[in-house]
Amino acid sequence: MSNQASTLFDKVWDAHVVRKIEDGPDVFFIDRHFIHEVTSPVAFLGLESRNIGVMYPERTFATADHNTPTINQHLPVADPLSANQLKALETNSAKYGISHWGLGHARNGIVHVVGPENGITLPGMTIVCGDSHTSTHGAFGAIAFGIGTSEVEMVLSSQCIMQPKPKKMRVNVNGKLGKGVTPKDVTLYIISKLTTAGATGYFVEYAGDVFENMSMEGRMTVCNMSIEMGARGGMIAPDETTFAYINGREQAPKGEKWDKALAYWKTLKTDEGAVFDKEYNFDAADIEPMITYGTNPGMGQGITKAIPTSDQVEGGKSTYDKSLNYMGFHENESMLGKKIDYVFIGSCTNGRIEDFRAFASIVKGRKKADNVTAWIVPGSHIVEAQIKEEGILDILTDAGFELRQPGCSACLAMNDDKIPAGKYAVSTSNRNFEGRQGPGARTLLASPLVAAAAAVTGVVTDPRTLL
């Protein structure tokens, strides 16, 4: 062991390298592997055609989420293709002895919500899944990132993937966040500054008192969005907040194992003097409630600002014009007051209990605007149960909202939850790409507070005026 100062990322990465290939990637060991119905079937077919098995089935966890309906989950799934994928996940899991939380299971939900809430995600782990927002789990001080289906097959068959080690970036945000400014605003702000490709090739550590003071739910929101600036993943050093969140969760270590784990987790932080390839510093006071106006998550800004002109942004004019044209927006227009047709609260970015609490804080005592269709989708059955227990459901019902059942839903619109062409949706999810929420759909990414403000006023509204 050298006594050189090292980063949190190095500590976790280096502990998982099985073999270094000269002029090639590292053979990288994976502690936890999540699979879902969309990106796993072809990987299982691959195992079959090669006639190889699953090496450590107890390290893989299956949940159905991407393609599941969010109403009437007790009925058979109507779309035969979706039903077929769900069936394939069930059959493959059973065949290889993989734990499977299918549709209707009490612990079912979005993969990046159920992992942490059941204590499967722990500090110092390596975690992968065939979904780019696997970066969510980095909130616990794990190295977590999305992989492709070929890599899903690698993990199933050998518990390893081949990865070149990314470069290291640290993003520091210090100071006090203003009223109505949430973790989602912090991440949309960072992405707007770094742009959608600004962290490509890097793994990010988030540091500073803004993250230290953030709840685990908030940290998950931030780490979740790391991929939207191109980073492979993002992580936050585990601390007392992390340990308190994990303690007592179903699959978390208990008794002696807990003590041992805790002692290790306390070593997981960046040493004083450790060097990053790139470092950014931001001031919390500069962050407003954010909203996006374009077709990538980097095209966001404070909600009170006017849409920039093409020469104020990075990148080519024709790409910028194409984007505004798709959105039906113009340079210099104000975002405030723009009419909204849909509101979506949910996804692995903002589908946790804290997000519904925030949404309810604005909706309480108000009514849903008549022109707005709202889809309120919990991230898991556990979140759904909490919403009911805490009385949030009553607040929603009184205001004219309905609660749907858990799943990815309109985040990627693979099921029936599609925003119609040309319609505007304020969405708490993570991507505003063309057609992401349905062909022709126009997405404005924002926090649960901004979503709530739009839901009750029918237009883009600064949530601070309603708090």
Place this chain on the structure above:
Amino acid sequence: MAYDKFTILKSSAVPLPIENVDTDQIIPARFLKATKREGFGDNLFRDWRYNGDDTPKQDFVLNNPIYSGKILVGGRNFGSGSSREHAAWAIYDYGFRCVVSSFFADIFKGNSLNIGILPVQVSAEFLDKIFQAIEADPKAELEVNLPEQTITIVPTGEKESFDINGYKKHNMMNGFDDIDYLQAMKSEIKEFEAERIY
């Protein structure tokens, strides 16, 4: 899955001078419902290529018969967004073997290499030159030479070299994949696993 070996590819190219082409554009989520790897090429760039009623959009490059070839040339930050390998499958299934851009998103790049598409990253200036050459003559050929790690604009002779690590290069040239490699080191992985605390 086995793929064609890659050594030297000489072909005309299809230009897509748009930045930040994300994988939701390459293949929209609603076409990810298959449980087999078949037919994704039909839905490559679906919503840019077809109208809502499935008629082709005449102004999209894949619908323009003057452009063809095994090389796709995209704007900066190609392949951002979702990790869906289906995006790479769709590009491969359509008939492309190489994608050229001045910058690639990480996951897309890795997925491409894993299934036998060569991502070639060139400088922004060279990318412009490629677009200009294709504009001047849609049949202009590019030559991608993997052993030498160079890309040449055939009509002008302009050439640039590109990076690829030795391990991946060897795989691409021989049609090997990582799973073969990993299967061969299982006992080493077992020893490693036995030491894990989780």
